[in-house]
């Protein structure tokens with residue numbers, strides 16, 4: 435088999451108790467046959483149009499030669515750099531596919547003006563841009579398309595020769611792009627964004643960037659049968675049970691890349707699992723960890739460790755005390771494996787794994803702020819060049835940076851987690867990611883780290899729809915450079931600020947503690963933040 439799995443401890447117990455019923459209920463063959471009734475009546479309508487991914491390999495095959503033909507045409511025209519504008523499910527699969535295979539793809543899933551400007555300034559005359567959006571209405575992606583259209587035009591390059599569109603048939607983008615003469619790849623509309631890795635969304639940007647995408651499909655095909663059969667060793671059932679049927683539920687999934695050849699898989703799995711399960715007050719929170727992460731040494735009862743390894747061994751049940759889940763296998767096979775496992779987890783948790791009801795709330799709040807343009811809320815105080823704002827429970831009891839962070843961490847319940855959300859230029863400030871481990875050591879609780887607005891399309895759903903046990907640390911920068919968006923009444927700087935403020939507003943409405951730090955000088959601000967945690 436092209437994947438191997440092994441489980442021990444609570445995860446093994448979960449497999450022993452939950453898998454027989456999944457087999458008896460024919461869940462695996464039901465998913466494969468696209469039975470929408472597997473998640474209960476409330477989910478049936480959505481599930482009836484969201485299970486196309488089970489046959490993605492066959493449906494995607496004919497796309498491969500078309501993608502290669504375009505790749506060759508672009509290369510012949512001198513293109514040597516591919517940029518992807520897209521969010522969530524439309525960006526994370528190409529990211530993991532290209533990183534793993536060593537192909538170069540610039541993934542622009544940001545609205546930070548500095549990051550957008552860096553992408554625009556990188557080899558524009560030899561660049562082609564893939565604009566990927568299922569719905570065709572995502573504001574980040576629409577904005578990215580607009581600035582590239584202008585940049586190409588200003589450089590004397592016809593945008594239709596360099597911008598390629600991936601979208602669902604009939605979406606607003608499909609219609610406007612076809613009318614404007616763009617090349618359009620349509621994806622299967624019966625597949626949701628986060629399950630779209632093996633459709634045009636995963637394949638077009640990866641193939642144009644030089645990946646052997648037939649091989650990814652071949653890898654996935656090798657596991658199709660074993661995922662479809664109703665047997666006790668079906669890896670989709672085993673993994674689904676191991677992550678979602680522990681009792682009591684270990685609802686933080688610590689995902690650790692520990693020997694796997696796949697680069698960045700946890701980021702893709704994070705959006706799949708968090709957005710699919712984090713709703714109705716339950717769900718699984720993926721926490722992407724380094725092998726030396728503080729959380730791994732703490733033995734936390736609500737954390738289930740999943741290691742992505744090079745070889746998980748021959749035996750399904752491992753006899754060790756670790757209680758961990760180990761997974762290995764090819765990239766294509768693991769993409770399909772985790773999609774099945776997430777659908778199985780949805781059934782075990784009693785939720786609809788195909789909707790994302792709480793992603794919309796942050797979008798609405800952002801739109802409201804962009805329309806109304808309220809005066810910016812004054813900072814509660816400024817500490818070491820950092821403007822400090824937050825919910826009253828956090829800032830009311832603090833007077834400097836150190837005490838504000840302490841108060842935020844004190845708000846964590848015994849089963850709580852901290853989410854760090856950095857709405858910054860990740861290319862300019864990559865060191866911010868190091869805050870995660872420092873905060874985890876301080877909090878002795880799981881800490882997630884997300885770049886905004888990217889994480890809004892991933893863990894963003896869980897933070898609002900999952901168990902109300904999170905505390906939230908936002909980091910923003912006062913932008914020194916901004917960039918207007920053609921024919922839009924707001925700039926990228928205004929958009930990213932509204933996204934952060936809109937999400938903070940929704941989190942506060944959910945009663946969650948939020949601390950927002952704006953670094954007036956990013957370089958010194960980052961230093962001050964690390965000092966505050968030392």
Ligand SMILES: O=P(O)(O)OC[C@H]1O[C@H](O)[C@H](O)[C@@H](O)[C@@H]1O
Pocket residue numbers: 521522523524566567568569570571572575626627628709790793890891892
């Ligand atoms: O592909 P798009 O329609 O632009 O959507 C991008 C992302 O937006 C939202 O966050 C959805 O919940 C995701 O599932 C989706 O992948």
